[in-house]
Every structure is written in C-alpha cells, then in structure tokens.
Amino acid sequence: MSLAVVHSRARTGVRAPGVRVEVHLAGGLPAMSIVGLPEAAVREAKDRVRAAIQCAQFEFPARRITVNLAPADLPKDGGRYDLAIALGILAASGQLPVDALAEWEFLGELALTGELRDVDGTLAAALAMAGNGRRLLVPPGNGAEAALARDVEVRTARTLLEVCAALEGRKTLPEPQPLPCHAANTPDLADVRGQAHARRALEIAAAGAHHLLLVGPPGSGKTLLASRLGGILPEPTDAEALEAASIAAASRRGLDLLHWRQRPFRAPHHTASAVAMVGGGADPRPGEISLAHHGVLFLDELPEWSRHALEVLREPLESGSVSISRAAHHCDFPARFQLVAAMNPCPCGWAGDPSGRCLCSADAIRRYRARISGPLLERIDLHVEVPRLPPTALRTDDAPGEASAIVRARVVAARARQLARDGIANALLDHTRTNVSCRLAPRDTALLERAVDALQLSARSLHRILRVARTIADLAGSDAIETPHLTEAIGYRKLERGRERAAA
Ligand SMILES: [Zn+2]
Structure with a gap:
C-alpha cells in the first residue's frame, strides 16, 4: 500500500473543521512535498516530521512523498498536523497498519525527538467529533481540555513511538480526565443593602435574560449590583458551558480549566477598542462579547466608551453572533451575552441627588446622555435608577439584603416556565413568538399604546416592554400578563422618556 489517509482537524476561530491528511509514495528521486499549506509552514513541518521519524528508529522512505491536506483553505499553522503526517508516511510505507488509522483523529506537533507538543483548539476538535465514532489522540498537555467533551473518547500519548505501539495493539494509552x-466564588446579593428597586430589576433581568442599564451617582452601588448578577442566574446547561469553554480556549489567555463551568463575567475597560470588543486579528480570536457568551458583559461608564466600540455591539445584540472577515479567513463567533451597562446621570454624576450638588447645565446633561445612541438604548430592556442611599441605610447594623440563593430560586422557577412554554428565555423571543406568548387583555393593549405614544417609543421598544412584562408575570407565577406586570415593565423605559424630553 503506498497511500494512507489520516484524519485530523484545523482550528478556525472556535470551529474545528475536519482535515484529511493524504500521503502518497511513488518512485522517483527522494523528495517530500506538502500541498495545502503556505511555504514556510511546509518547510518547518517537513523537517520536524523527518527528524521525529528517524529519532523513533523508523525508516524515512527514500521515495517521492506527496502529502495533501484537504480541504486546501487551511489555517497557516502547520504544527498541529505533524503527527498525522508522520503516521501517514509510516502507514504508506508499510511500517504501520493502515486499517488502524481509520478509527482515530490525531492532533499534535512533533519535536525533533519525536515527543508530542501541545496544540490549541483541542476542545473544539473534540466537540466537533461528537457522533462520528472516532477516538481523538492529543498530546498530554491537551488531555484535560479535550476530555471536557464527554461524548468522545480521548487518549493521550507522549511520543510518536507510543502512538505507533498503541496502533499496533502493543500498548494502551491513558484516558485523560477533566x-x-x-465552585463559583461569586459575590452575594446579601452585601447590597437597600436599593429595592434596582434589586428587583436585577432579578427580572436574570429571570428573562434581559439587558439592563443602571443609572446613578458614583458610589451608589451600580458595580456592586452588576457583579451579583452571575450569582442569581440559572446554572448553564452542559452544552452552554462547553460552548463558552471552547471560546475561552480559542482566546490568547486560554481556558481556565478549574472554573470552566461558571457563566463568564466580562468587564472590559471603557478604553477598549472595537476590535477588542468583537474580536479579530490575522488569526481571528474572540473578543469580549464572545468571551461573555452565555454570561454577562458589564460596561461601566457607558458614556465614556467610544461611539464606534458601542455601535459594533448593536448587531450582535440582535443576532447573538459576530462575523469577522479577514483576507484569509471568515469566522463566526457566538456572542449571546447579557449586557449590563452603568452610567452616571450627568457629567458630574450628581444630577437628581437631593443634596443639590449637581451644577451641570441642562444642555451639558443632554449632550452627555446623547453619547449613547438611541438604537443602543432601545436594545436595553430595563433602565433603572440607582440613587445614592441616605447614610442611615448604609449602617452596618441594618438587616442585610436578601441572599443570592433565595433570589436565584425565584429566577430558576421563572426561567423554567419560559423554557416549558417557548423553549427559550423571554428576551430571545422573536416578534412572532412575542405576539403569541405576550398577549395582553384589550384594555392593557390600549394602556401600552398610550404609553408608547406618550414616551415616543419605537416598535422595537414596544416588543421589549412586552417581553419584560412576560418575565414579570413569570416571576409572579401567572399565566396571563396582568395590568401591574405591564405597568411595571413600562416603568423600566424611563431613560428613553428623559431623552425625549431633553431633546424637545
Ligand atoms: Zn451634574
């Protein structure tokens, strides 16, 4: 047999498309050519594979060797295919049984000594293999990551020799364990005293996966509240946690294997660029919005953000994913995050405070708020004022707030109602389903129309009010949306009203 086929996987963004490594041996002058990789990567792969085969005491065939990596549009990084190429050469030259290769996929860079070196994207590869019946072989350092995908049998080997011994049935390779x-170490809501209104909004946001904007003076507890959202959200499903983990694994920092089951909480600084937010680069990496997938994206000091960095959020807020196009690659990264934003009410931060210490002009306040575009504001379901508390409410002998565990139980019950009814959280309902699941009594329809008129809200805002009202009804355990649920939901669009007044 002078032809061998070995299975491997590429990494593009968070995907791991399958790659066929075809090795053909022919007569003629000894030479080796690799098709499907850029020049520099080919040269390096050739040298490593040749040295590793020789170090392992195999014979490097003195024939014309052609290696084809299919499909041809592959990432530049050639190291991850080293092991597959070496095995293909050994099988095609009769030094390894060809049949044994069919039930495996191989990932690993070879050192000149034949040792296997770690590669990235092994979790994505393992997830992509679900149901194809093959086993995955990875270097030892990638074992714990790949083993998170429980549907696939993963094995590790330290050297090319070990892999060959296993393929010949002379050795059993270890099965890595995750x-x-x-346990999550998220701060508790019990630390937040007072702020009943903001706590209520946080609970609604958690129950229906709604986006939330907190408006209040410095030190009123906006960051404190936002950081407690993760602790009252329902546990992610296995599929959600794995999806988020494979995104983290594709980032430059890599996956935190000890905390991968937690919902992500990302809080980038307001100087972050648009690329840092949505991702990018020559070898595209996920940005903050993708690293917050199935978790929380917290944007503090919202008016301080560059207009561009905020505008690029609009599309992902609707679609739950982001597309990045570079010359060589096109990548889609998931980005289904829950947005929590915080801002001061005015440039000095004290507008509306009873102390009267705000001296900002109406014009300055209007300009400050106009830095957040209407379309972005419109996509945030709940706008909540977080006032500074009078000193008595901050005294430590006051009763602590309700603990996260208690709030979370209500959130989980409300979310279960949504999943039973629509299969998704209320915030994700499309227009058609909103009209079905968020039906109002006739007099409430009239009430909503009057409110939309008075606040000059768009159709988009109207649908968001309906979905928030649905969540409030779910928290109350009510099948129908009642008038108090609707009026409470309308009350969370206050900032838009303030905006219209300021603009008038
Ligand atoms: Zn002010």
Whole structure:
C-alpha cells in the first residue's frame, strides 16, 4: 500500500473543521512535498516530521512523498498536523497498519525527538467529533481540555513511538480526565443593602435574560449590583458551558480549566477598542462579547466608551453572533451575552441627588446622555435608577439584603416556565413568538399604546416592554400578563422618556 489517509482537524476561530491528511509514495528521486499549506509552514513541518521519524528508529522512505491536506483553505499553522503526517508516511510505507488509522483523529506537533507538543483548539476538535465514532489522540498537555467533551473518547500519548505501539495493539494509552471544577466564588446579593428597586430589576433581568442599564451617582452601588448578577442566574446547561469553554480556549489567555463551568463575567475597560470588543486579528480570536457568551458583559461608564466600540455591539445584540472577515479567513463567533451597562446621570454624576450638588447645565446633561445612541438604548430592556442611599441605610447594623440563593430560586422557577412554554428565555423571543406568548387583555393593549405614544417609543421598544412584562408575570407565577406586570415593565423605559424630553 503506498497511500494512507489520516484524519485530523484545523482550528478556525472556535470551529474545528475536519482535515484529511493524504500521503502518497511513488518512485522517483527522494523528495517530500506538502500541498495545502503556505511555504514556510511546509518547510518547518517537513523537517520536524523527518527528524521525529528517524529519532523513533523508523525508516524515512527514500521515495517521492506527496502529502495533501484537504480541504486546501487551511489555517497557516502547520504544527498541529505533524503527527498525522508522520503516521501517514509510516502507514504508506508499510511500517504501520493502515486499517488502524481509520478509527482515530490525531492532533499534535512533533519535536525533533519525536515527543508530542501541545496544540490549541483541542476542545473544539473534540466537540466537533461528537457522533462520528472516532477516538481523538492529543498530546498530554491537551488531555484535560479535550476530555471536557464527554461524548468522545480521548487518549493521550507522549511520543510518536507510543502512538505507533498503541496502533499496533502493543500498548494502551491513558484516558485523560477533566480536572475537578471549583465552585463559583461569586459575590452575594446579601452585601447590597437597600436599593429595592434596582434589586428587583436585577432579578427580572436574570429571570428573562434581559439587558439592563443602571443609572446613578458614583458610589451608589451600580458595580456592586452588576457583579451579583452571575450569582442569581440559572446554572448553564452542559452544552452552554462547553460552548463558552471552547471560546475561552480559542482566546490568547486560554481556558481556565478549574472554573470552566461558571457563566463568564466580562468587564472590559471603557478604553477598549472595537476590535477588542468583537474580536479579530490575522488569526481571528474572540473578543469580549464572545468571551461573555452565555454570561454577562458589564460596561461601566457607558458614556465614556467610544461611539464606534458601542455601535459594533448593536448587531450582535440582535443576532447573538459576530462575523469577522479577514483576507484569509471568515469566522463566526457566538456572542449571546447579557449586557449590563452603568452610567452616571450627568457629567458630574450628581444630577437628581437631593443634596443639590449637581451644577451641570441642562444642555451639558443632554449632550452627555446623547453619547449613547438611541438604537443602543432601545436594545436595553430595563433602565433603572440607582440613587445614592441616605447614610442611615448604609449602617452596618441594618438587616442585610436578601441572599443570592433565595433570589436565584425565584429566577430558576421563572426561567423554567419560559423554557416549558417557548423553549427559550423571554428576551430571545422573536416578534412572532412575542405576539403569541405576550398577549395582553384589550384594555392593557390600549394602556401600552398610550404609553408608547406618550414616551415616543419605537416598535422595537414596544416588543421589549412586552417581553419584560412576560418575565414579570413569570416571576409572579401567572399565566396571563396582568395590568401591574405591564405597568411595571413600562416603568423600566424611563431613560428613553428623559431623552425625549431633553431633546424637545
Ligand atoms: Zn451634574
């Protein structure tokens, strides 16, 4: 047999498309050519593979060797295919049984000594293999990550020799185990005293996966509240946690294997660029919005953000994903995040405070708020004022707030109602389903129309009010949306009203 086929996987963004490594041996002058990789990567792969085969005491065939990596539009990084190429050469030259290769996929860079070196994207590869019946072989350092995908049998090997011994049935390779996942160490809502209105909004946001804007003076507890959202959200499903983990694994920092089961909480600084937010680069990496997938994206000091960095959020806020196009690649990254934004009410931060210390002009306040575009504001379901508390409410002998565990139980019950009814959280309902699941009594329809008129809201805002009202009804355990649920939901669009007045 002078032809061998070995299975491997590429990494493009968070995907791991399958790659066929075809090795053909022919007569003629000894030479090796690799098709499907750029020049520099080919040269390096050739040298490593030749040295590794020789170090392992195999014979490097003195024939014309052609290696084809299919499909041809592959990422530049050639190292991850080294092991597959070496095995293909050994099988095509009769030094390894060809049949044994069919039930495996291989990932790993070869050192000149024949040792396997770690590569990236092994979790994505393992997830992509679900149901194809093959086993995955990875270097030892990638074992714990790949093993998170429980549907696929993963094995590790330290050297090319070990892999060959296993393929010949002379050795059993170890099966890596995922590391024990540490419990979430999220701060508790009990630390937040007072702020009943904002706590209520946080609970509604958690129950229906709604976006939330907190408006209040410095030190009123906006960041404190936002950081507690993760602790009252329902546990992610296995599929959600794995999806988020494979995105983290594709980032430059990599995956935190001890905390991968937690919902992400990302809080980028307001100086972050648009690329840092949505991702990019020559070898596209996920940005903050993708790293917050199935978790929370917290944007503090919202008016301080560059207009561009905020505008690029609009499309992902609707679609739940972001497309990045570069010369060589096109990548789609998932970005289904829950947005929590915070801002001061005015440039000095004290507008509306009873102390009267705000001296900002109406014009300055209007300009400040206009830095957040209407379309972005419109996409945030809940706008909540977080006032500074009078000193008595901050005294430590006051009763602590309700604990996260208690609030979370209500959130989980309300979310379960949504999943039973629509299969998704209320915030994700499309227009058609909103009209079905958020039906109002006739007098409430009239009430909503009057409110939309008075606040000059768009059709988009109207649908968002309906979905928030649905969540409030779900928290109350009510099948129908009642008038108080609707009026409470309308009350969370206050900032838009303020905006219209300021603009008038
Ligand atoms: Zn002010």
